[in-house]
Amino acid sequence: MTTPAATTEQSWTDSVRASLAGLRGRLNADAPLGPRTWFRVGGPADLLLQPADADDLADALRLLPPDLPVTILGACSNVIVRDGGIDGLVIRLGGGFADITVEPDGLVVGAASLDMVVAEHAAGAGLKGLEFLAGIPGSIGGAVAMNAGAYGSDIATVLDWADIVTRDGSTARLSGPALGFGYRRSRLPAGAVVTRARLRATPADPAEIRQAIATIRQSREESQPTRARTGGSTFRNPEHGKAWELIDAAGCRGLALHDAQISEKHCNFMLNTGHASAADLEELGETVRARVQARTGILLEWEIKRIGRATPPADAASPDTGDTP
Numbered sequence: 001m002t003t004p005a006a007t008t009e010q011s012w013t014d015s016v017r018a019s020l021a022g023l024r025g026r027l028n029a030d031a032p033l034g035p036r037t038w039f040r041v042g043g044p045a046d047l048l049l050q051p052a053d054a055d056d057l058a059d060a061l062r063l064l065p066p067d068l069p070v071t072i073l074g075a076c077s078n079v080i081v082r083d084g085g086i087d088g089l090v091i092r093l094g095g096g097f098a099d100i101t102v103e104p105d106g107l108v109v110g111a112a113s114l115d116m117v118v119a120e121h122a123a124g125a126g127l128k129g130l131e132f133l134a135g136i137p138g139s140i141g142g143a144v145a146m147n148a149g150a151y152g153s154d155i156a157t158v159l160d161w162a163d164i165v166t167r168d169g170s171t172a173r174l175s176g177p178a179l180g181f182g183y184r185r186s187r188l189p190a191g192a193v194v195t196r197a198r199l200r201a202t203p204a205d206p207a208e209i210r211q212a213i214a215t216i217r218q219s220r221e222e223s224q225p226t227r228a229r230t231g232g233s234t235f236r237n238p239e240h241g242k243a244w245e246l247i248d249a250a251g252c253r254g255l256a257l258h259d260a261q262i263s264e265k266h267c268n269f270m271l272n273t274g275h276a277s278a279a280d281l282e283e284l285g286e287t288v289r290a291r292v293q294a295r296t297g298i299l300l301e302w303e304i305k306r307i308g309r310a311t312p313p314a315d316a317a318s319p320d321t322g323d324t325p
Contacts, residue, residue, distance in 0.1 A: 042081025062169030084309030111141030128204035167191030
C-alpha cells in the first residue's frame with residue numbers, strides 16, 4: 001500500500017489493525033519470523049496475521065487495502081526470510097486449518113496439516129498412495145502451491161481439488177487440472193491462499209503402508225541432514241540431471257561461508273550450523289550457482305523461496321517518500 005509523505009510506518013500499521021479489529025484470529029506488529037523458520041534466520045513481519053479459520057481469512061482479505069503487500073507462509077521449511085523482515089502483512093495458517101477428515105477413498109486435509117502427519121493419518125486409515133508425503137518437510141498448503149513431490153509421486157498425482165481464498169476475499173474450489181501443475185510449481189492465482197485440499201488414496205493393508213513410510217523415513221535419515229537447521233532441497237533439478245551431482249562435481253560439498261554451509265551428507269542442502277544470517281545463506285547459494293554454471297554452463301534455479309528485505313527499513317519515525325512499507 002502506498003503511504004503518503006510525512007506519514008510513518010506505525011500509522012499504516014495502526015490503520016490496518018483498526019480495519020481488522022473484528023477478526024477472531026491474532027494480529028501482531030513487528031512479529032519475529034526467524035524462530036518460525038527451519039533455518040532460524042530472518043527479520044520480523046511488519047504485521048503478522050494468524051486467522052482463526054477460512055471465513056476469518058476471507059474477511060481479512062476483503063478488508064485489506066488492495067495494494068497492501070501480502071505474503072503467505074506455511075511451515076517455513078523451504079524458505080529464507082531475509083534479515084530485514086517482510087513488508088506489509090504476513091499470513092500464517094494455524095490450528096484452525098489443520099483438520100484431517102478420512103473418507104473411503106481419500107483424505108480432506110487442512111492447509112496447515114503437516115505432510116508427515118497426513119501420511120500417518122492415511123496409514124492409520126488403511127489408505128495407500130500418500131506415503132510420499134512422509135518424505136516432504138512442510139505443510140499441505142505449501143505442497144499444493146509448489147506441487148511438492150518425493151519418492152516417485154507428487155501432489156499433482158493425488159489431488160482432487162483445493163479450496164482457496166483469493167486476494168480479494170473470494171473463495172473457490174480448483175481441480176487438479178485447473179491448477180496447471182508442473183515440476184515444483186502450480187498456477188495458483190497470485191495472492192491466493194490454499195485452505196484445504198482433497199487427496200485421493202486407495203484402501204490397502206495398514207501394515208504395508210506403515211512399512212513404506214518407515215522405509216522413506218530411513219532413507220531420509222541416511223541420505224539427508226534431517227536433524228540440522230536446513231531448508232530442504234536448495235535448488236531444483238535441471239531438466240537433465242540432478243542438482244546435487246552438479247554441486248558435488250563443482251567442488252561445493254561442505255563449502256562454508258561463516259556459519260552457512262553446504263551439507264557434507266547431501267550437497268543440495270544448505271545448513272545453518274550456528275549463527276548464520278539470511279544474507280550468509282543466500283550468498284553461499286549464489287556462490288554455488290556461480291561455480292556450477294562456470295563448470296557446466298547450467299544455472300541452477302532456487303527451489304528455496306527467498307523473501308523479504310535484505311536490510312531493515314529506515315527508522316519508522318522518519319518521514320517516508322511514498323514507497324510501499
